[in-house]
Amino acid sequence: MDAGCSADFIKAYAALNKPSVQIRRLREHRRVLLSAIHDTQNKLDCLDYLIYTKRKQTH
Numbered sequence: 719m720d721a722g723c724s725a726d727f728i729k730a731y732a733a734l735n736k737p738s739v740q741i742r743r744l745r746e747h748r749r750v751l752l753s754a755i756h757d758t759q760n761k762l763d764c765l766d767y768l769i770y771t772k773r774k775q776t777h
Contacts, residue, residue, distance in 0.1 A: 722751055 719728065727747065734740045 721747070723747060 719725075723731070727743075731740060731743055734743065
C-alpha cells in the first residue's frame with residue numbers, strides 16, 4: 719500500500735504464482751505512477767508559466 723497499490727491490486731498480485739508475472743504487474747503499476755507524475759509535472763509547468771506571465775504583466 720505504501721507504493722500506491724490498491725487492496726485489489728495487492729490481492730491479485732499475491733495470487734500470482736510466477737515471479738516473472740509478479741514483476742510484470744509491478745512494472746505496469748510503476749508505469750501508471752510515472753505517468754501520473756508526468757501529468758502532474760505538466761500541470762505544474764502550466765501554472766509556473768501562468769505565474770511568470772502574470773508577474774511580467776505587473777512589472
